[in-house]
Amino acid sequence: MKLSxxxxxxxxxxxxxxxxxxxxxxxxxxxxxxSTVIKTSSINVNLPKSITSDSQPKMSINITITKDERIFLNDNPVLLEDVSPIIKKIIVKDPSVPVVIRGDKEIKYQLLVEVMDRVRVGGATEISLLVESKK
Known part of the structure; x- marks a missing residue:
C-alpha cells in the first residue's frame, strides 16, 4: 500500500x-x-559553626542555653538544678532518647559543662551538641 x-x-x-x-x-x-522533618526550638541562639556537623535526631530532648545563660528544656525555662530530675523522668520512659544541647556560641564553657554533667547524672547516654554547618 502506497502512502500519498x-x-x-x-x-x-x-x-x-x-x-x-x-x-x-x-x-x-x-x-x-x-526525608525527615525536624522541629527546632523557636528560641533564638547563635550556634557555633562546624564542618562535620550532623543532622539532629528525630525524637530528642532539646536543651537550649541562651546568650544570657537562661536554660530551656524542650522550650520550657528551667533552672540548672532542675535539669537532672526532669531528664530522669524522661529517661525512665525511654532510655535511648538522645539529648541535644543547643548552646549559644557566646556562653561560658563552664555553664555548658555543668549542663552536660546534669544531663549525665539524669541518666542520658546519648548527648549531642547542635552546631551550624560551615558552608
Missing part, C-alpha cells in the same frame, strides 16, 4: 513526556517519604 504525499508529510515525530513525568513524580514521592 499528503499523508506522508503529516506524520509527526516527538518524544512522549509521560514516562518523564512519571519518573519525576516517583522521585518526588521517594524524597518526601525518606
Amino acid at each position: 504525499g499528503k499523508l506522508r508529510n503529516q506524520i509527526k515525530v516527538g518524544i512522549d513526556p509521560t514516562p518523564l513525568i512519571d519518573m519525576m513524580f516517583l522521585t518526588t514521592i521517594f524524597f518526601m517519604l525518606t
